[in-house]
Amino acid sequence: MVGRRAARRSLQRTCGRCLVRGEGTNAYERLQPIPDIVNTATATARPVPRSLRRAYELMRRRFGHQHWWPGEAPFEVCVGAILTQNTNWTNVERALANLKANRSLEPGTLLALSEKQLARLIRPAGYFNVKARRLRSFLRVLVRNFGGSLNRLFADETPVVRERLLAINGIGPETADSMLLYAGGHHSFVIDAYTRRIFFRHGWCNAGARYEELKTLCETALDEKPIAKRADYWQDYHAQLVMVGKHFCRAQNPLCHLCPLEPLLPQREKGLPG
Numbered sequence: 202m203v204g205r206r207a208a209r210r211s212l213q214r215t216c217g218r219c220l221v222r223g224e225g226t227n228a229y230e231r232l233q234p235i236p237d238i239v240n241t242a243t244a245t246a247r248p249v250p251r252s253l254r255r256a257y258e259l260m261r262r263r264f265g266h267q268h269w270w271p272g273e274a275p276f277e278v279c280v281g282a283i284l285t286q287n288t289n290w291t292n293v294e295r296a297l298a299n300l301k302a303n304r305s306l307e308p309g310t311l312l313a314l315s316e317k318q319l320a321r322l323i324r325p326a327g328y329f330n331v332k333a334r335r336l337r338s339f340l341r342v343l344v345r346n347f348g349g350s351l352n353r354l355f356a357d358e359t360p361v362v363r364e365r366l367l368a369i370n371g372i373g374p375e376t377a378d379s380m381l382l383y384a385g386g387h388h389s390f391v392i393d394a395y396t397r398r399i400f401f402r403h404g405w406c407n408a409g410a411r412y413e414e415l416k417t418l419c420e421t422a423l424d425e426k427p428i429a430k431r432a433d434y435w436q437d438y439h440a441q442l443v444m445v446g447k448h449f450c451r452a453q454n455p456l457c458h459l460c461p462l463e464p465l466l467p468q469r470e471k472g473l474p475g
């Protein structure tokens with residue numbers, strides 16, 4: 202219990218700092234119950250790279266390629282990455298539909314809207330006033346510094362572009378990496394709450410693992426594909442984890458016995474209730 206409380210306090214401090222800085226509160230940063238399934242002393246004790254690669258085979262076999270991100274164009278992906286903070290994708294789709302109906306889903310046109318007009322259009326995504334400000338912060342950088350061109354925004358090396366995005370008010374690590382991987386084609390793995398929960402329960406990370414630790418773990422372990430195929434591999438890997446997290450590895454009452462990753466659970470966990 203002491204380890205769980207310490208991990209929760211650590212995550213709370215991290216979330217507090219993110220909110221003070223005005224970063225986007227994403228799925229990873231939201232507090233999640235730490236499950237009573239894996240003892241932190243056993244975490245990362247097994248050959249993680251091999252397990253992570255095997256996990257993809259099992260998930261892909263069950264779900265097929267997910268063809269993520271669910272956006273029609275890179276700019277829509279970037280807008281969606283901001284709108285999806287603290288909400289589900291169904292609500293984001295409604296907000297994007299409003300922008301399309303208003304013929305506003307273009308950098309210059311969207312920036313030309315007042316904050317109040319933008320907030321009204323994205324209202325279905327929730328926290329619409331906050332997200333309107335965050336969208337406008339992103340749009341100001343995109344339009345004024347890069348002429349509205351995502352190609353120019355993403356033109357530099359991945360670390361440079363990532364720092365550029367993280368410097369924008371309202372964009373945290375998960376949002377930045379979503380833009381980089383799905384809109385820019387950069388090799389920047391996305392970590393979310395599903396990743397943390399699945400990895401912890403399988404003993405692939407400790408309870409208090411931070412975002413950058415998990416990101417480094419994934420990028421190091423999942424480097425076996427050729428460079429030309431790696432972006433698609435990481436995109437689909439993240440999408441597969443979302444499928445497992447939504448349908449099986451739930452915060453409460455996980456359905457381990459039905460999950461494609463059940464064979465990779467530590468032996469002592471199999472058959473234990475969630």
